[in-house]
Amino acid sequence: MPISKDIKIEAENEEKVGIKMEPQKWEEVKKSEEELKDEKKKKKSKKHLIPVVRFLNLSSSAVSSSTSSVIQLDSDAGERSVHRSIDSSSIVSVESKVECLVKFLLFKYQSKESIITEEEMLVMLGGGSEQFPVIFKRASKYLEVICGIDIKELDPSIPSYVIFNSLNFTCDRMPRGSGHIPRSGLLVIVLGVIFMEGNCAREEAMWDSLNVIGIESGISHFLYGDPRKLLTRDLVQENYLEYRQVPNSDPLCYEFLWGPRACAEISKLDVMQFLLKIKMTEPSTFLFWSNKALREEEKKKTAGPSDSATAM
Structure with missing residues (x-):
């Protein structure tokens, strides 16, 4: 609640003529100033970053319990088992498909498979090529922002993409296949x-x-x-x-x-x-x-x- 200018002006005028303001009004001014300080304090921490990645807000509830665990980022799991374990009928929303694609791309990265085709991703998602550009863009952005992993187009005629760690800090220099999730x-x-x-x-x-x-x-x-x-x-x-x-x-x-x-x-x-x-x-x-x-x-x-x- 912003401080009322009228109340402040009234307070100043009363002070000049030696009139005491009613306690209730002073309390209102004091309360308003405290609330304004709290608002400024809350805004301070967010002033540096732009929330341009709202679409990255993927929660565990976006995917059904059966789907959220289907793609285990485990070096012992083979690609066939990953494909087999996905029930495309349970992947309904765009959000859930983004999550699944993020996990699938991480699995490929961890398996040292740096090149992936659009066809592979579509098979994993159970089709739906009309939604794919949006899903792929959001999954790629999520990996870039959170994991430091970039996905760049390699051959537009196929089309195919290359997956690589653009930051390459030592915190992510783990052996591929170790199950380590880049952060x-x-x-x-x-x-x-x-x-x-x-x-x-x-x-x-x-x-x-x-x-x-x-x-x-x-x-x-x-x-x-x-x-x-x-x-x-x-x-x-x-x-x-x-x-x-x-x-x-x-x-x-x-x-x-x-x-x-x-x-x-x-x-x-x-x-x-x-x-x-x-x-x-x-x-x-x-x-x-x-x-x-x-x-x-x-x-x-x-x-x-x-x-x-x-x-x-």
């Missing part, structure tokens, strides 16, 4: 939020930002399972993130920082370039934060080893 894209987005929140992001601000890409605390993700566990335990144990209690916070709250491994392996400029590539930041925002990243990199180069370690 470079998600990690870079998380690091970007931390950077643009002043190199330290409150947990509430982090989840507010990740909500725009369908990653929500307490809601199981169809690829990663528990997102909170991924951020607060898995990536912390791998030293990509730091997760700590905010000193003297009341009520108790936590914050995220870049971990030592992220500082050593990933540059802030690379983070901003990826956010621009997936259209989660505007060019003007990109220029501002990229310049800031360059200045920080220069400081790290001129600082000694001990200073660089504490720069974050």
Whole structure:
């Protein structure tokens, strides 16, 4: 609720002439100011990222229970069993088909099958060529944003596509067939939020930002399972993130920082370039934060080893 200008003007006039405002009106002004502060606080965490990937908001409910588990990302499962296990009649909505195609493309990537044809994807989806362009576009975008995997057209006459990891960070350098699900894209987005929140992001601000890409605390993700566990335990144990209690916070709250491994392996400029590539930041925002990243990199180069370690 915005603060009423009339009430503020009235308050100022009464102060000038020495008239006391009624307690009820003062309470209204005070309450309005507090509500405005809360609104600004909620908006602060989302000011850096553009929610252009609303269509990526795939929840586990988008696919029926029988379909959500049909494509197991397991190196022991053969391609035939993957095809056989899909009941095309249960894949009804576009959202569920997008999820299934995402999992299928990940299976191909993990199986070291870098080239895939449109015909293979249509067979997996049980036909429906009229919907395929939309489904393929959304699945491709999801893999690019969340997993850091690009899919580019290889031969338009077939047509066929090549699947590759465009980020190639060490967090995803696992042996193909290990069952590891790439998460470079998600990690870079998380690091970007931390950077643009002043190199330290409150947990509430982090989840507010990740909500725009369908990653929500307490809601199981169809690829990663528990997102909170991924951020607060898995990536912390791998030293990509730091997760700590905010000193003297009341009520108790936590914050995220870049971990030592992220500082050593990933540059802030690379983070901003990826956010621009997936259209989660505007060019003007990109220029501002990229310049800031360059200045920080220069400081790290001129600082000694001990200073660089504490720069974050």
